[in-house]
Amino acid sequence: MQIGNRFRCYPTPAQAQVLLQWIGCQRYIYNAKVGEDQYFRSFARKSLTHTGEFAPIDQQYSQFKTELTPWLSEVPSIVLRNGTVLWKQAYSRYFSKLGGRPNFHKKHGKQSVWLTSELFEFTPVVDAETGEITGHQLHIGSKKYPVGFVEFKAHKDYKPPASLHISIHAGHWHISFNYDDKTIEPSDKDTTAWLMQFDAAELREMTVGLDRGVALPLAGSDGQQFDFTPVQDKRLAAQEKHKKRWQKRQSRRTKGSKNWLKAKRKVARYQRYGADVRRDVAHKTSCTLALDQRYKLYVFEALKVKNMTKKAKPKQDEQGRWMRNGAAAKSGLNKAILASTWGQTQVFLQYKARRQGKLVIEVPAHYSSQECAACGHIHKDNRVSQSVFVCQSCQHTDHADHNAGKVIAGRGVKQLLAGKGVKKEKKRCGILRNKVGAVGSEPGAAMHSTLGETEVSRLGGNTPALWSLTQETTARTPSGV
Ligand SMILES: [Zn+2]
Structure with missing residues (x-):
């Protein structure tokens, strides 16, 4: 089953500054994707028959790196790419009817950055006498963009994950991640049957x-x-x-x-x-x-x-x-x-x-x-x-x-x-569900290609997406595209 963790962490002021920059850039890319999509959709609504094109749902972000945005070159490209991955995931949630279309992320309130294994590493701390692993050190950054060891306090057992969120809310920093502990979660249906x-x-x-x-x-x-x-x-x-x-x-x-x-x-x-x-x-x-x-x-x-x-x-x-x-x-x-x-x-x-x-x-x-x-x-x-x-x-x-x-x-x-025990189970976010085996088991190994590589496309891809498109386009252009 999936186990979620959220630990307090304590970056130094210098580290916090770098992390805040990463947070800002990831949000910028996410919002740029949202803005681009909204622009193209409002354009397509008016003149789809003339142009025939929606903006693609992809993970491209190079178009946002221009002379006007020099600060985007100061952070690892992975931070930026993860911004587009988050956006794409949000879109596929929308297509599977789990939420609305992605919307702008606000600049105030809780802020976070999503890092994949390229940018962090949990190194085990081994007790010299007993040889047991007593904990982990968390190193953030890459060779080119080092942040260093960030202190964190784990209040319970965990396994190093394949990706992690670093967030700040009203002055408190947290790291949060989840992993699969390889046990099978009993379903409500089975429990109901057993209780009956x-x-x-x-x-x-x-x-x-x-x-x-x-x-x-x-x-x-x-x-x-x-x-x-x-x-x-x-x-x-x-x-x-x-x-x-x-x-x-x-x-x-x-x-x-x-x-x-x-x-x-x-x-x-x-x-x-x-x-x-x-x-x-x-x-x-x-x-x-x-x-x-x-x-x-x-x-x-x-x-x-x-x-x-x-x-x-x-x-x-x-x-x-x-x-x-x-x-x-x-x-x-x-x-x-x-x-x-x-x-x-x-x-x-x-x-x-x-x-x-x-x-x-x-x-x-x-x-x-x-x-x-x-x-x-x-x-x-x-x-x-x-x-x-x-x-x-x-x-x-x-x-x-x-x-x-x-x-x-x-x-x-x-x-x-009377057999009316539980309500029908709600659909849950399905983005990572299929790839879950890779997450947590071998940190880093399968991440580059699996995380975020969900098939989302307005024209083809997964069926819900296609279905949703047919609904949309037939409603807008009765003659068909
Ligand atoms: Zn009575």
């Missing part, structure tokens, strides 16, 4: 229902609670305060000025801190759950987080005057929902559970907080307060979140046995 051998009572034993809330981010049907630690809460609050202060300062400074930029960077750093803490909590929560030997089935309620965090609608009275609509309260609630990592925890748990041969499913969310887990009685009076649940029919009393967790677990078991 059990009866309802047995299944209930190995199922945990997970209730997501605003006051408590995640509560399990077994009484487990997952929340931020008091220290994290305190720090998040402090960082939020700092962020607001700097946002205010930024808004008062002249846009584009040095001090404005300084404030902008501060805001970005505080924002990133919050995101880091939340991702950390989501990883730890999902890991604890996935490794819990008691459970084979995890049930979430299906929440449309995007819909739930929409802005409050404006309200008008009969005369058409604007009324209070509780926008401030709603935006506070939205913030709380987004800050409680509802989505992230589920996404992480999904892949971690799959690796363990376990299953994550979603059940409808209606009245899960008002239903009694013991007798099934649904009434809004059942929930006495935020945390207390007392059934009005059978007097069953529980913590409200745990009761909801049990209801969700029960629904999950029912749904699984």
Whole structure:
């Protein structure tokens, strides 16, 4: 299965400068390809019958290296070529209906450069006494364009990959890569089939229902609670305060000025801190759950987080005057929902559970907080307060979140046995899938020809591309080209 890694790395200021230059040039080439394509397509739309040509989807970039762009000659050509490869990959994603057409990469926010094995090397560090490999040194650059050894911190085991991304976001550098660990990932289909051998009572034993809330981010049907630690809460609050202060300062400074930029960077750093803490909590929560030997089935309620965090609608009275609509309260609630990592925890748990041969499913969310887990009685009076649940029919009393967790677990078991366990698997990015054997196994060996050499063409190539073209051209020029 594919294992992804993301490690912090620490380039020196001089190294960072070179890497930033590489990042900028790769983005320039990518955007140049996007611009060229958009230009030719808008031209072809108007007069395809006269010219009959779209711009080809290829990896050419020499046309962008002119007297006006001398800086492109200062970076390795591989960096530039990889820019076009990324663009081509994005295009083939579009043709296989996995995304939109490639769009311009922005100059702000997270930035990264994709390096293939020509430009980096992991050299093993061998312990002199035991002869064991204790880690790796990462060397970046080539003979002509040396960057040197870049320090990085690996917090878990990994294998040296065949290509890697180096990214910077709000002052923090990371390297990220993935490799195939040669084990076969159990599929959700097989896991479902295996789980369906059990009866309802047995299944209930190995199922945990997970209730997501605003006051408590995640509560399990077994009484487990997952929340931020008091220290994290305190720090998040402090960082939020700092962020607001700097946002205010930024808004008062002249846009584009040095001090404005300084404030902008501060805001970005505080924002990133919050995101880091939340991702950390989501990883730890999902890991604890996935490794819990008691459970084979995890049930979430299906929440449309995007819909739930929409802005409050404006309200008008009969005369058409604007009324209070509780926008401030709603935006506070939205913030709380987004800050409680509802989505992230589920996404992480999904892949971690799959690796363990376990299953994550979603059940409808209606009245899960008002239903009694013991007798099934649904009434809004059942929930006495935020945390207390007392059934009005059978007097069953529980913590409200745990009761909801049990209801969700029960629904999950029912749904699984009814054969409606998992949703249809989503199509995934298929760019590297076929070539995956080459990646990771022998770094560097097969890279030159395999990576990025996906067959994409408007005229021929892979079938989805061809199909998409026929659709497009017939729609535009009924007479045919
Ligand atoms: Zn009851």
